[in-house]
Amino acid sequence: MPSFIDRVEIEVRAGDGGDGCVSFRREKYVPRGGPDGGDGGDGGSVVLVGDPHVVTLLDYNYRRRFQAERGSHGQGANKRGRDGAPLRLRVPLGTVVQSAPGAVLGEVVTAGEELVAARGGRGGRGNAAFKSATNQAPRRADPGRSGEMQRLILELKLLADVGLVGKPNAGKSTLLAALSAATPKIADYPFTTLSPVLGVVRVDDNTSFVLADIPGLIEGAHAGRGLGLEFLRHLERTSVLVFVLDASGEPAADFLMLQRELEAYALPLAGKHRLVALNKIDLLDAAGVEAARAALPAGEEVLPLSALGRSGLDALVRAVAEPVARARRLAATHRPDPSTA
Secondary structure (H helix, E strand, O other): OOOOOOOEEEEEEEEOOOOOOOOOEEEEEOOOOEEOOOOOOOOOOEEEEOOOOOOOOOOOOOOOOOEEEOOOOOOOOOOOOOOOOOEEEOOOEEEEEEEEEEEEEEEEEEOEEEEEEEEEOOOOHHHHOOOOOOOOOOOOOOOOOOOOOOEEEEEEEEOOOOOEEOOOOOOOOHHHHOOOOOOOOOOOOOOOOOOEEEEEOOOOOEEEEEEEEEOOOOHHHHHHOOOOOHHHHHHHOEEEEEEEOOOOOOHHHHHHHHHHHHHHHHHHHHHOHHHHHHHOHHHHOHHHHHHHHHHHOOOOOOOEEOOOOEEEHHHHHHHHHHHHHHHHHHHHOOOHHHHOO
């Protein structure tokens, strides 16, 4: 199975423009043919294109340099050089493009959306363009301009509606597998999930949402400990956070730790709609489940469940579906109208 790569650095260069041509019309019985040098063609641009069938930046981990085609030179008889073909690089939906750390050029979030990463150079003018009443025989032509060169950082932020957060072995992977058709690797040791896994959860015949299992967070994840720093970015686009807690452990302490890590990484995460999935209740009796629930901060929406035993899952899906639908409606009202662009 290919590795999940969500951050790469590449170098792209657009094609140079073709040179303009110095030429004069030469035909029999036309002793003084005028200038007829054509313009050079424009260089091809480098364009990033959103492709829903691409789910990782793995291809760019092996090849790091890309160049578009240059424009052809102009020719006599006013023949313009051919434009260089643009180079289209397919990227996953949710790719953020930076020219340097923190300098965002744009992002690709919809299928077919294009982002010009480097513009091709313009073709030079041929001498026919310089003809005037005072200069009937110009011997000047412009060289083509150089295409842009960019060093880019491509960073993938998954397009998921709901993010599962929790400590290693809290049961996130089991919960994802129980709710969707996703098949994450599951074992009885920490850091089972080494990369984010997506699953589609069906609410009814017409409604579904995308759920992301983010690798387990440990204390200090925002500062680079464990695996958390590499994957916290994938929670930024989610509209709902589900804290998956092990009811048989110390759920209250785990919840506070997770909350601190999210706030330390990015404050907007703390403002998302959230709820608590109190998992592994099959390991406790009714009194133990109630005690674990009571230990959590007041005001939190807590849903006891057992991912392994598949109990309480319907209630979780219903509780998540409404805030997801609300966030989608809000996003639709703020989406710009392409007809007015």
